[in-house]
Amino acid sequence: MSQLIVRGGSRLGGEAGIQGAKNSVLPILAATLLTADQVELQGCPRLRDVDASIRILEGLGCTARWEGEDVLVVDTRGLGGCVVSEALMREMRSSAIFLGAILARCGRAELSYPGGCELGPRPIDLHLSGLRDLGAEIDDAGGVLHCRARRLQGREIVLSLPSVGATENLMLAACGAAGTTTIANAAREPEIVDLQDFLTACGARVSGAGTSTVSVEGGRPLHGCTYHVMPDRIVAATYLCAAASAGGEVFLRRAREEHLSTVTAVLREAGCSIFSDKKGIACASKGRLSAVRPVRTAPYPGFPTDAQAILMAALLRCRGAVVFEENMFENRYRHVDELARMGASIRVSGRAAVVTGVERLHGASVRCTDLRGGAALCVAALAAEGETEVSETGHIDRGYENIARDLRALGADILRTED
Ligand code: EPZ
Numbered sequence: 001m002s003q004l005i006v007r008g009g010s011r012l013g014g015e016a017g018i019q020g021a022k023n024s025v026l027p028i029l030a031a032t033l034l035t036a037d038q039v040e041l042q043g044c045p046r047l048r049d050v051d052a053s054i055r056i057l058e059g060l061g062c063t064a065r066w067e068g069e070d071v072l073v074v075d076t077r078g079l080g081g082c083v084v085s086e087a088l089m090r091e092m093r094s095s096a097i098f099l100g101a102i103l104a105r106c107g108r109a110e111l112s113y114p115g116g117c118e119l120g121p122r123p124i125d126l127h128l129s130g131l132r133d134l135g136a137e138i139d140d141a142g143g144v145l146h147c148r149a150r151r152l153q154g155r156e157i158v159l160s161l162p163s164v165g166a167t168e169n170l171m172l173a174a175c176g177a178a179g180t181t182t183i184a185n186a187a188r189e190p191e192i193v194d195l196q197d198f199l200t201a202c203g204a205r206v207s208g209a210g211t212s213t214v215s216v217e218g219g220r221p222l223h224g225c226t227y228h229v230m231p232d233r234i235v236a237a238t239y240l241c242a243a244a245s246a247g248g249e250v251f252l253r254r255a256r257e258e259h260l261s262t263v264t265a266v267l268r269e270a271g272c273s274i275f276s277d278k279k280g281i282a283c284a285s286k287g288r289l290s291a292v293r294p295v296r297t298a299p300y301p302g303f304p305t306d307a308q309a310i311l312m313a314a315l316l317r318c319r320g321a322v323v324f325e326e327n328m329f330e331n332r333y334r335h336v337d338e339l340a341r342m343g344a345s346i347r348v349s350g351r352a353a354v355v356t357g358v359e360r361l362h363g364a365s366v367r368c369t370d371l372r373g374g375a376a377l378c379v380a381a382l383a384a385e386g387e388t389e390v391s392e393t394g395h396i397d398r399g400y401e402n403i404a405r406d407l408r409a410l411g412a413d414i415l416r417t418e419d
Helices: 022-034 048-059 086-091 093-106 125-133 164-175 190-201 233-246 261-269 305-314 336-340 371-382 403-409
Strands: 002-008 012-017 038-042 063-066 071-075 108-112 137-139 144-148 156-158 180-184 205-207 213-217 226-228 248-253 273-277 280-285 321-325 345-349 352-356 365-367 384-391 413-418
Touching (some): 002 371, 022 048, 022 164, 048 086, 125 137, 233 305, 305 336, 336 371, 371 403
Parallel strands (some): 038 226
Antiparallel strands (some): 002 384, 108 144, 205 213, 321 352
């Protein structure tokens, strides 16, 4: 197992490019199934979750090959199956996103129930009820989803909560449905807009992404395309928080502030100077941050749950105390105990966590508990005196192409070692 060794306590300084967005490229890879053609994805990040998605596509009879550093060419002309194995579903629970596209393309699909994950139960009831609204017959007994859709029929679907995955799954299924589908109370994340833009490039008629109502005019034959994936806003938030916490001046190429304005607003309140233009985001910090008003996670455009652990790590030495409220997932404070090993003072009670700023943090041996919790340990280690050993870094590799490379480009003393 590899480890990250971080020597903290020094200010950052430098420039890094932001990788393509994990949470955009995963639904886009599922969407390639809608076109019996070739698709070229530029700016595609090399991640464990992308590898898992490629294995799912190959298991269905498609091919995918890397061309150059960040271009992935997917060819779905050879699609011959409609089954996603249990092993692959367990490897990446967001594989449920493939259900709508497989149904739209093949008329049937078989996936095992995606388990929960480190964040707690990850239900897909909204995905299934929406697909049934479109005419799919789904037998979900025994842990395997047996789905049939002789003919998907567009109609209005109302989501009881703005689920990102359900919105994406239903957009893809609706492309294969006759007539028009509207998804009310849709999620509004930028990744949904990226999916709409990809589908449009393939010839689909999709509108409204980014608002609460998405419309799809289904039944149109789709073709391949060349598409550039949007930059990863959570990776950008991670590196902004790293600079905020350790102090220094960084520039993040391709980062788009309009995608993470709730995060930059909190960092400005904490005392950072942040400037952005179409080239990227610059952040300067003296390192000792001020306390900020309560941070409550919410669906976009609220504060992103994926940035909660990362911002918490940046505020561990703030002047004062900060209240966090995690409203999206049941089990998203698993990083707290690991941060405490570095000297952090955090009290958790239910959905709330109170961070009391400490004068200093010290290096320690810590263990990643999940993707963003692992990234948070790296952020905290940069502000800690001495050396921190971060283990179980496989979690981080699910969403960060090369966190050590990027943080080194920003001036951090961080190395990856292989056991
Ligand atoms: C996406 O997960 C992201 N993953 C998550 O990022 C992100 O945290 C989340 O959206 C919220 O922004 C990908 O895009 C691959 P949801 P998703 O459906 O689609 C409940 C990361 O770190 N819910 O919007 O699973 C659910 O339990 C990951 O990159 C139902 O009850 O999120 C949760 O409480 C972590 N029934 C809430 O909705 C359903 O059918 C939001 O979930 C679906 C969801």
